[in-house]
Amino acid sequence: MPVIAASTQLTCFGDGSRTWDALTQGRCGARPFDPTTAARLNVGAGYPIAGGSDPGRAAGWLVTVLRAAVAQAGVDAHRERVVVVVGTGLRQLADVEHWALTATPCPVDKLHFGSAVRAALPGVRDIVTLANACSAGGHALAMAQDLVDAGEADVAVAAAADTTTLSMQAMIGRVADRPTERVRPFDRDRTGVLLGDGAAAVVVAPAGRAGPRLARLLATGLSCDAVHETAPDVGGMTRAMRDALHRADREARDVRVVVAHGTGTALNDPAECRAIHEVILADRGDPWVTALKGAIGHTSGAAALCGVDVALRGLRVGAVPPVVGLGVPLAEADGVRLVRDRPVAVPGSLTQVNSFGFGGVNAVTLLEPAC
Numbered sequence: 001m002p003v004i005a006a007s008t009q010l011t012c013f014g015d016g017s018r019t020w021d022a023l024t025q026g027r028c029g030a031r032p033f034d035p036t037t038a039a040r041l042n043v044g045a046g047y048p049i050a051g052g053s054d055p056g057r058a059a060g061w062l063v064t065v066l067r068a069a070v071a072q073a074g075v076d077a078h079r080e081r082v083v084v085v086v087g088t089g090l091r092q093l094a095d096v097e098h099w100a101l102t103a104t105p106c107p108v109d110k111l112h113f114g115s116a117v118r119a120a121l122p123g124v125r126d127i128v129t130l131a132n133a134c135s136a137g138g139h140a141l142a143m144a145q146d147l148v149d150a151g152e153a154d155v156a157v158a159a160a161a162d163t164t165t166l167s168m169q170a171m172i173g174r175v176a177d178r179p180t181e182r183v184r185p186f187d188r189d190r191t192g193v194l195l196g197d198g199a200a201a202v203v204v205a206p207a208g209r210a211g212p213r214l215a216r217l218l219a220t221g222l223s224c225d226a227v228h229e230t231a232p233d234v235g236g237m238t239r240a241m242r243d244a245l246h247r248a249d250r251e252a253r254d255v256r257v258v259v260a261h262g263t264g265t266a267l268n269d270p271a272e273c274r275a276i277h278e279v280i281l282a283d284r285g286d287p288w289v290t291a292l293k294g295a296i297g298h299t300s301g302a303a304a305l306c307g308v309d310v311a312l313r314g315l316r317v318g319a320v321p322p323v324v325g326l327g328v329p330l331a332e333a334d335g336v337r338l339v340r341d342r343p344v345a346v347p348g349s350l351t352q353v354n355s356f357g358f359g360g361v362n363a364v365t366l367l368e369p370a371c
Helices: 016-024 035-041 057-073 093-102 114-120 133-149 166-174 234-248 268-279 300-317
Strands: 003-011 082-087 126-130 155-162 198-205 215-224 257-260 288-291 351-357 361-368
Touching: 003 016, 003 057, 003 300, 016 300, 035 166, 057 082, 057 093, 057 114, 057 155, 057 198, 082 133, 082 300, 093 166, 114 126, 126 133, 133 155, 133 198, 133 215, 133 300, 133 351, 133 361, 155 300, 198 300, 215 234, 215 300, 234 268, 234 351, 234 361, 257 268, 257 300, 268 351, 300 351, 300 361
Parallel strands: 082 126, 082 155, 257 288, 257 351
Antiparallel strands: 003 198, 003 215, 155 198, 215 361, 351 361
């Protein structure tokens, strides 16, 4: 069973430590748009990383988290066979938009993350990029575990990066009745999702490798239901949950903490509550459930690994942060033990991280403390 040797993330609050502090303090990182932009897009705010307006910013954030994670784990790509798997939802779309709006030539060789990864980790053996919507980071983590388990890599790094784009914001605005000012996961009066800038990296290593051991990476369950282009499917969610439990040889009732996908949208939140009911509560489980997007926004392909980073910090200190922005829970959350207002103490135990993407690409990861 492989271990997670290092993890880091970058959000609107800063690095993983600053993000954890903001979550436990119940802070919201949303920043309002100027009135003209808000009116034009019908989107009121976003969750930006400071200074993130230049072309190539997503690749730059990816370099930052990769360098931090491999340094933390003591990875030497010249001595170890290292593979990096990058998950992303939007890839370099923000750069394409910039070049289109400024009528400048588009350097095609910059439209992938390979050069950024090689700059961050000279000597890396191979780089794979997965564009799997909002669960891309979870799929990258599943592939990283497979590479280590199969002996195809001495160390595998699952990484992810995404930045806000005009086209995605315009799409959000088209389906909203009014501009959303903040994300409110599982709240009765939620008004919709907002995008957040984000990047994260997780180092996966064999259990016998010398170095840090943050947690055991039990499994990532996957499903691809393809029921609808954008709407979630409860059946696909539950299949990913059960696949993770089966691979990990664990019972649903043993899950003590769920880091939910929690987008604050009319379709995802009720569906995710139903899936938790059908899999965990139906097996007499009663986990604490939290969600991050009220604090950091929807970081697209980076969302799963941002959730993993928070889960790892929670395992270390025995605490679960609250759902930022949650006032009155929606009716479908009845019986779901949502963390509200302040962190709760939960001794290190089995933790589940949900990520669900457009088209029904779902990934659910299970972690537990390292022995």
